[in-house]
Amino acid sequence: MNPANRPEMTQRFEAIYNEAVARKKALNESSQPMIYIGMATCGLAAGALETRQSFEQTLLEEDLAAIIRPVGCIGHCYAEPVVIIDHPSSGFPPLFYQQVTPGKAKMLVKSFLAGGDPLFEHVLGAMKANDMVPQVTDFPRFSQEERIVMGKCGLIDPEDIYDYIAEGGYLSLIKALTLSQDEIIKEIKNSGLRGRGGAGFLTGRKWGLAKDAQGLKKFVICNADEGDPGAYMDRTILESNPHQVLEGMAICAYAVGATEAIAYVRSEYPIAVKRVVTAISQAEELGLFGEGAQGFFDIKFSVFKGSGAFVCGEETALIQSLEGNRGMPRHRPPYPVQKGLNGHPTVINNVKTLASVPAIINKGAQWYRDIGARQSPGTAIFSVVGSVVHPGLVEIPMGVTLETLIFDICGGIPNKKGFKAVQIGGPSGGCLPADFLATPIDFDSLSGAGAMMGSGGMVVMDEDTCMVNVARYFVDFTQKESCGKCTFCRIGTRHLLDILDRITKGEGREGDLEQLESLALAIKAGSLCGLGKTAPNPILTSLRYFRDEYEAHIMEKRCPAGMCRKLTAYYIDLDRCARGCDACVGSCPVEAIFTTKNRKKGIDQSLCVKCGECMAACPQQYDAVRKVSPPDKAPVIERPVEE
């Protein structure tokens, strides 16, 4: 960018900004109600498309006018499909509705839009302060969140660049372009921003190294490979507000002197891919960036669809994959900032890292530093899944404790079950027990406890979860996702899996735990890349905190949580079983349930596959199906000889 053009650039952007504001104003001033429907993958999976059709059809039938705005995801997965209705002439503030099925959509049109009755029983809360309806921010799920990255997610149309600009979007890029490269890097350094892709490397430092690196060409890559099972933060952000990520990439590119920016998105995320592609072409059309002299800033954007290998999220494997090779990590150093894509200096940052950048440039490093924890400023985004009442995406200031996140913000454990453990950081992370609930969520506290921040996957587990089985699950995952290049990861993880397999099947032997431990430590020390170096973490942490559970499996052939099928049995408590009732019989997929002589029920252990369906089917007032471990604790009930 030629500095002489700066005043002209500001002027040109002002015209675009004015246009965006005018469009928004026109929308707001049209007396029509606005219906915002969450249409990210999660909303669509919950039926948002059908909900939208129902709104459209009912509006037609009722001959009513309203503007339907598809938006991204607001993060409240438990409430999908989410709809916000802004109906100013009704006198009500914008209202947040949860689980809006097509039927509910129809009712809302008829009652609220036509009749003025907002159907309070379906309202979660109001989106603005008012004196009629409690505000959503009265709930801890809303009040304890702090949204920097996801602030606009679910509130703007991700496929309309003007929506983003009207909310202040791209102002940070324009501001950045009036600063020098060093000024931007200094600001990011001062903000203390750490990479959200897992390791927490200081972003300002990375950018500084890339700027100083010699190269004819430089690249910026946004890492949206997101392969952790159960994690979907990056997908949601790209689907809900792709421009914020592009703006971060553009600022980064300017700061380090890159001429190409690539979004590496896994191809299993077709909606994210489509919205990023749309966003790029819209921004280029407005001349915000683009090749040659047309843009404010000369940069070429593109999207690369990865084939969905977990290991391709590792930065050196990601580069291999971009170069058209098999995604196998290579030794570091050299780091990508020195020698990256096609040998050129390359900055690779996570989606959330890049999406944090515009706000830092806009509001300043000090503002960002004041949020979160001392060594981990800013916010953390988790996809909290598993046994919680309100699963979904949560953005909290760093430093909030695990307890606050799980129990206050996400509503705790459902079905009156007890908390057992929380798995943080996906297959590279660890399982922490209840003793660690007071741990603040930040990079250093979590790794101190043996888990890790990872990229934001969090699985909450209740008392019915077997920790050996959980460790087995994650090792099975990493074993399958290993690239096969280095000895420790390729072969070592398989042996870990062998041992865990045996233990969960009741074939554990003395010495297994010692072998697990020593092999796990060797794999950590000996592996080439982060995948192998962290793959043993779920084993090591569960061995540390739940060793007795492993021992029960090996020594007593007992699964304390009653989860390992080989080690459990179902039986019917004849004192409780109701004569003549056969609720369980039809539920059994293998016809293992028989009728005893006195017309009660028994389970044929030789046929039972331990699916637990009978337990679910048994009427609550009888509650006669029992699960025991080890299986030989089940009383033997003879099947009557058929005549």
Place this chain on the structure above:
Amino acid sequence: MVRLVVNDLEIEAEDGISVLEACLNNGIYIPNLCFINGMSSPPVSCRMCFVEIEGEARPVSSCAVKATDGMKVRTDTEQVRGLQRTAFQLLMSVHDVDCGRCPANKRCPLQRIAVFLKVPLRPGRLEKHLKNPDVDNVHPLIDYYPNRCMLCGKCIFVCREKHGQPRMTFAKRGFETVISFYGEKDLSGPACKECLACIDICPVRAIVTKDQAVE
């Protein structure tokens, strides 16, 4: 020339070469499987050539570190040997130990490493996993024995050197990873027939011409 100290012995090495090469050139053996002299970016994948270098917290792969003046290296610490023995046992847990019938017998680096590290060729407590079938014979000229192969990748490296675009690659993922050849049509052409560099380089005779499968 740079001067470094390895196991309390001062050695000289050419500028720019790796610690591994420097040691090997001076008669100090470090177990290694995937490194080829002169490689500019070694795969660092066999995870055998660990050494400890003063100033580094953990053992490092000596093929990936350049030898520098004044560097202090130990090739035989307990930690280094521990990692090497584990790596070796892991490799042996997927290796068909049938030395008597193997064409690599007596010149096999695995045998040499077993003697050097004083570990048996059996994988100890680890379960043995062998692939089935134990030979891939789709290539018109070459047979591939996955249960001999330790995936050092030297064959792919020389193939790329010779032909630019290699005719072979790692295939499948994780534990199932094997070496595999691209499109049969190309393979029977003169390029393979006249080259066979992959056969010469394979240290464990996992890649052999069809007629030398058993020696």
